[in-house]
Amino acid sequence: xxxxxxxxxxxxxxxxxxxxxxxxxxxxxxxxxxxxxxxxxxxxxxxxxxxxxxxxxxxxxxxxxxxxxxxxxxxxxxxxxxxxxxxxxxxxxxxxxxxxxxxxxxxxxxxxxxxxxxxxxxxxxxxxxxxxxxxxxxxxxxxxxxxxxxxxxxxxxxxxxxxxxxxxxxxxxxxxxxxxxxxxxxxxxxxxxxxxxxxxxxxxxxxxxxxxxxxxxxxxxxxxxxxxxxxxxxxxxxxxxxxxxxxxxxxxxxxxxxxxxxxxxxxxxxxxxxxxxxxxxxxxxxxxxxxxxxxxxxxxxxxxxxxxxxxxxxxxxxxxxxxxxxxxxxxxxxxxxxxxxxxxxxxxxxxxxxxxxxxxxxxxxxxxxxxxxxxxxxxxxxxxxxxxxxxxxxxxxxxxxxxxxxxxxxxxxx
Amino acid sequence: xxxxxxxxxxxxxxxxxxxxxxxxxxxxxxxxxxxxxxxxxxxxxxxxxxxxxxxxxxxxxxxxxxxxxxxxxxxxxxxxxxxxxxxxxxxxxxxxxxxxxxxxxxxxxxxxxxxxxxxxxxxxxxxxxxxxxxxxxxxxxxxxxxxxxxxxxxxxxxxxxxxxxxxxxxxxxxxxxxxxxxxxxxxxxxxxxxxxxxxxxxxxxxxxxxxxxxxxxxxxxxxxxxxxxxxxxxxxxxxxxxxxxxxxxxxxxxxxxxxxxxxxxxxxxxxxxxxxxxxxxxxxxxxxxxxxxxxxxxxxxxxxxxxxxxxxxxxxxxxxxxxxxxxxxxxxxxxxxxxxxxxxxxxxxxxxxxxxxx
Numbered sequence: 001x002x003x004x005x006x007x008x009x010x011x012x013x014x015x016x017x018x019x020x021x022x023x024x025x026x027x028x029x030x031x032x033x034x035x036x037x038x039x040x041x042x043x044x045x046x047x048x049x050x051x052x053x054x055x056x057x058x059x060x061x062x063x064x065x066x067x068x069x070x071x072x073x074x075x076x077x078x079x080x081x082x083x084x085x086x087x088x089x090x091x092x093x094x095x096x097x098x099x100x101x102x103x104x105x106x107x108x109x110x111x112x113x114x115x116x117x118x119x120x121x122x123x124x125x126x127x128x129x130x131x132x133x134x135x136x137x138x139x140x141x142x143x144x145x146x147x148x149x150x151x152x153x154x155x156x157x158x159x160x161x162x163x164x165x166x167x168x169x170x171x172x173x174x175x176x177x178x179x180x181x182x183x184x185x186x187x188x189x190x191x192x193x194x195x196x197x198x199x200x201x202x203x204x205x206x207x208x209x210x211x212x213x214x215x216x217x218x219x220x221x222x223x224x225x226x227x228x229x230x231x232x233x234x235x236x237x238x239x240x241x242x243x244x245x246x247x248x249x250x251x252x253x254x255x256x257x258x259x260x261x262x263x264x265x266x267x268x269x270x271x272x273x274x275x276x277x278x279x280x281x282x283x284x285x286x287x288x289x290x291x292x293x294x295x296x297x298x299x300x301x302x303x304x305x306x307x308x309x310x311x312x313x314x315x316x317x318x319x320x321x322x323x324x325x326x327x328x329x330x331x332x333x334x335x336x337x338x339x340x341x342x343x344x345x346x347x348x349x350x351x352x353x354x355x356x357x358x359x360x361x362x363x364x365x366x367x368x369x370x371x372x373x374x375x376x377x378x379x380x381x382x383x384x385x386x387x388x389x390x391x392x393x394x395x396x397x398x399x400x401x402x403x404x405x406x407x408x409x410x411x412x413x414x
Numbered sequence: 415x416x417x418x419x420x421x422x423x424x425x426x427x428x429x430x431x432x433x434x435x436x437x438x439x440x441x442x443x444x445x446x447x448x449x450x451x452x453x454x455x456x457x458x459x460x461x462x463x464x465x466x467x468x469x470x471x472x473x474x475x476x477x478x479x480x481x482x483x484x485x486x487x488x489x490x491x492x493x494x495x496x497x498x499x500x501x502x503x504x505x506x507x508x509x510x511x512x513x514x515x516x517x518x519x520x521x522x523x524x525x526x527x528x529x530x531x532x533x534x535x536x537x538x539x540x541x542x543x544x545x546x547x548x549x550x551x552x553x554x555x556x557x558x559x560x561x562x563x564x565x566x567x568x569x570x571x572x573x574x575x576x577x578x579x580x581x582x583x584x585x586x587x588x589x590x591x592x593x594x595x596x597x598x599x600x601x602x603x604x605x606x607x608x609x610x611x612x613x614x615x616x617x618x619x620x621x622x623x624x625x626x627x628x629x630x631x632x633x634x635x636x637x638x639x640x641x642x643x644x645x646x647x648x649x650x651x652x653x654x655x656x657x658x659x660x661x662x663x664x665x666x667x668x669x670x671x672x673x674x675x676x677x678x679x680x681x682x683x684x685x686x687x688x689x690x691x692x693x694x695x696x697x698x699x700x701x702x703x704x705x706x707x708x709x710x711x712x713x714x715x716x717x718x719x720x721x722x723x724x725x726x727x728x729x730x731x732x733x734x735x736x737x738x739x740x741x742x743x744x745x746x747x748x749x750x751x752x753x754x755x756x757x758x759x760x761x762x763x764x765x766x767x768x769x770x771x772x
Contacts, residue, residue: 046652050645143503150473155692157473158501160638162667163692203675275640277667279470281504284635319642320649321594321625376600377631 029336031189039329043192045183047317047326048199053274055312056211057082057266057283061290062297062304063218064109064262069299070222071255072235073120074405076131078263079287080138081112085267087142090278091149094164102167102207102268109264110257112138117256121249124407135287143280150278162277172201205273207265214262219301231255235401238408249410263287292387298398314382324373331374335364341393353393452564455548455723457524462496463488463715464518466511468530469634470664471501475690476683477637477663477707481529481552483685484711492719498523502532504635511536519544525718527711531555531603532634534568541566548723550714552707553603556727567717567724569710573603574610574768575761576703576737577659579754580681581614583701583739584657585622586750587679592623594650596643596669598636598662600628602771607661607683607703609772617757617766625650626772629665636665643668651676657700659683670695679745686740700745704738706730733762 034042041047061078068075075081088108093101112134119130143159150156155163175197182194200208222228233241234251242248266286271278289311296310297303317326338361345354367374391398465485467478482499489497498521500514511528515536518526524547528537531553538556541549541563554568584593595611597604608626615622627646630636643665647658651672658673659681660666666683673680674694682688682702691699710730717724730736738758741751760766 041653044652046649050649053641053645139503143501147501155475157471157479158499159471160473160664162475162640270641275644275668276671277640277664279638279640279664281635282639282641284504284639316645319627319629319645321627321646321653323627375631376628 025340026337027189027192030333031192033329033333033336034186034192035188037329037332039326040186041320042317042326042329043183043195045180045195045198045202047320048196048313049202050316050319051309051313052200052208052316053312054315055308056208057269057274057286058290058293058311058315059211059215059305059308060266060269061263061287062293062308063214063301064259064266065291065294066218066259066297066299066301066304067222067255067262068113068116068259069294069404070232070235070401071252072238072401072403072406072408073116073252073256073259074127074131075113075116075256075259075263076128076288076291077112077116077134077138078131078259078266078290079283079285080131080135081109081116081260081263082267082270082283082287082290083135083138083142083281084108084112085264086271086278086282087145087267088264089268089271090161090164091145093166093272094153094161098165098167098272101164101272102265105268105271106261106264109267110261112263113257113260116260117253121252121256124409126407127405139281146278146280160277160279164276164278166272166276167206169203169205171203176201207269207273210265211269214265215301215305222301232401234408235403238403242410248408252408263290266290292384295398295400296387296390299400310386311382314379318376318379323376323379327374327376327379328368328372331364331368335361335368338364357393452562452725454721455565455725456546457548457718457723458546459524460496461492461494461525461715461718462523463494463525464498464500464523464527465711466500466514466518466526466528466533467502468532468637468663469502469504470638472499474638474664475687476666476685477705478529479690480685480705480707481527481711484708484713485527485715487708487712488715488719492715494715496523502530504638505633508535508539512540515540515549516543519547524548525715525723526550527552527714528554529707529711531601537566538563548714548718550711550724552710562726564725565723567714568727569714569724570727570729571705571707571710571737572729572731572768573661573703573705573737574606574613574770575732576705576739577607577610577661578614578617578761578766578768579732579739579757580659580701580703581611581616582618582754582757583614583746583750584611584659584681585615585618586753587700587745587747588622588657590654590656591619591621592625592654592656594625594647594653594655594658595627596646596650596658596660596662596665597626597628598639598660598665599630599632599634601632604628604661605772606770607659609769611659612772613769614757618753623654625653625655629662637663639665640668640671644672647672647680648676651678657681659703661703667691667695670698673698682740686742688740688742696743699743702740704740706736706738709736731762732758 085105089101089105092104119125120127147158150161151158179194179198183191230246231251234248238248293307296307342354342358472478526549528551533551534554535557537549537551550567552569629642647669657679660669661683679700682699684705687702688696688699
């Protein structure tokens with residue numbers, strides 16, 4: 001082993017070690033905030049279950065975005081593909097059962113992806129324009145399809161449908177009950193972790209399991225197989241990929257189709273797990289939030305997961321009773337984390353950024369100590385504010401695929 | 415980094431598009447008669463009725479379906495032939511609603527009912543352009559009160575009174591001493607439901623704990639978000655509530671799903687939801703706060719057919735059976751029903767005054 005390789009391995013290990021340490025530190029801070037504010041519900045099993053259900057559609061959309069962008073195609077049409085997925089799930093589940101429903105949702109999303117692929121890959125349409133068009137077409141198509149297919153059904157109307165079967169749910173025996181009783185004791189750290197475990201293992205839908213498995217599958221396929229390497233090369237430098245004999249068009253097509261199918265699955269999750277009814281336009285902007293989660297996660301599966309969980313948490317928490325007091329408790333958490341970031345930035349000689357963050361942190365502290373509750377309107381903004389914040393502060397650290405969103409024509413390598 | 419900022423702009427724009435909706439400023443309807451200076455609207459020819467639905471639309475097994483039931487009854491009774499319906503979309507703007515109303519009027523429809531308070535402003539704009547068309551807005555308010563439109567009827571309900579009774583029912587049958595309320599959108603209309611519900615529950619048991627959640631603060635999408643309804647109700651059942659009342663339109667199906675999953679109970683709204691929900695859900699719906707949108711719709715069409723279209727504000731109350739509670743399914747015990755009838759009599763006689771704000 002050459003000295004250079006071993007240095008790289010060492011650095012990777014230190015990197016991983018740092019992340020584990022950071023995650024642990026965040027849990028310690030969360031638990032301390034919980035004990036200090038007495039807002040035990042911030043890590044209660046019910047809250048974390050709501051967070052998981054809120055996170056999964058965002059996660060599936062974000063992973064969809066990741067697939068497309070790793071191959072160099074910006075897929076802002078995720079929202080429209082999710083919408084198509086909600087209809088597919090409802091229609092196929094109503095007539096053929098939940099399994100076909102999930103497959104149907106993926107197929108409908110895939111159709112949306114195909115449209116995007118034809119426009120952007122074959123015809124070189126601007127990715128943003130094609131994506132926005134797909135969102136508009138998706139909403140219109142779903143409205144039309146619902147009117148023509150659901151109006152006369154039992155439990156249906158021109159814009160909605162309920163009464164179809166949904167994928168099975170199960171509670172993991174022993175673990176769920178054990179974790180729940182630990183969570184109810186409100187111990188430092190232990191109860192917070194137990195709350196998360198209980199929240200996830202209680203009435204767990206198979207679609208939730210699928211969503212998390214797809215994170216691992218995505219990471220493995222894109223970073224551990226030659227197929228994934230080729231696909232990513234199309235997003236980094238398609239001209240170079242072409243000179244090496246890679247059929248760039250084909251890889252881009254595959255990526256965008258998978259992207260659409262993932263978004264369709266996100267739609268299925270909304271119509272089958274988060275609720276058991278379909279209504280036109282029920283995605284409510286989650287496709288965009290998925291895209292935000294992907295950017296927040298620096299175009300990495302683990303990052304998309306982190307971003308989705310965070311956004312899903314704010315989504316879920318806003319629907320709890322007296323959510324104002326919970327969000328208020330989280331202000332303290334935000335203030336502390338911002339203060340830590342500020343110190344890190346100042347020590348890394350990024351004085352201006354550090355001072356800006358320190359100012360924000362101070363603002364959050366003042367807000368926390370001068371009020372008892374936060375207006376519920378603020379929780380809805382969280383994903384957008386966080387994304388803008390991350391873009392503003394970490395834009396130097398974010399690295400999107402080099403040829404992401406750039407037009408590519410075959411033979412462009414000359 | 416230019417590409418990243420393009421991204422930021424794109425996402426921020428999408429956020430703006432999403433949030434650019436909901437100008438929810440609605441007033442309570444007053445129980446006043448038609449303005450005296452108004453002459454009756456003269457419609458031309460036979461009544462041709464149009465129904466413009468709210469978010470959620472027909473098939474919501476609740477509010478919009480109730481209006482449709484009134485229309486169906488009118489069609490059967492008066493032999494109406496030319497009837498049309500229009501569905502509202504999520505996040506639609508004021509001018510789309512106006513355009514829908516104009517399309518109805520231009521295609522020869524002379525009786526136009528806007529289902530839901532969201533049509534108030536659109537009707538206020540469009541009604542003066544078509545003086546020979548009779549308009550009605552269910553749950554409506556007049557945004558320009560100085561400038562009365564003679565061809566508009568505002569059909570309001572005393573939701574607080576009906577909600578009082580189901581609140582009392584919840585308190586009487588709750589075993590945990592905690593009950594819940596899930597509202598679709600946090601506006602004055604839905605707050606009326608909450609206020610009545612809380613007052614009724616506290617009349618029975620002053621120490622009862624009432625959890626309250628609104629799915630959206632101002633976005634009407636809160637009436638078409640079953641996932642939100644399910645998450646909100648699940649949270650309340652988790653916090654100890656055993657009965658949850660919803661005033662959330664189609665989102666209510668999510669509340670019932672949560673009741674089924676948690677094996678707890680729920681209270682429906684607008685229609686008798688024991689009858690409209692699926693068989694599994696129905697077993698968890700102990701009663702519904704009835705808001706007779708069907709009666710109001712039918713009554714309005716009837717008034718037009720009789721040649722004297724309703725004008726101005728009408729409020730349907732407990733006294734004229736415009737609101738009430740349902741007993742189907744047999745979940746309410748005879749003692750509960752006796753108690754509710756007692757409250758009902760006291761409200762009608764004026765001994766109990768039900769608040770309209772929480």
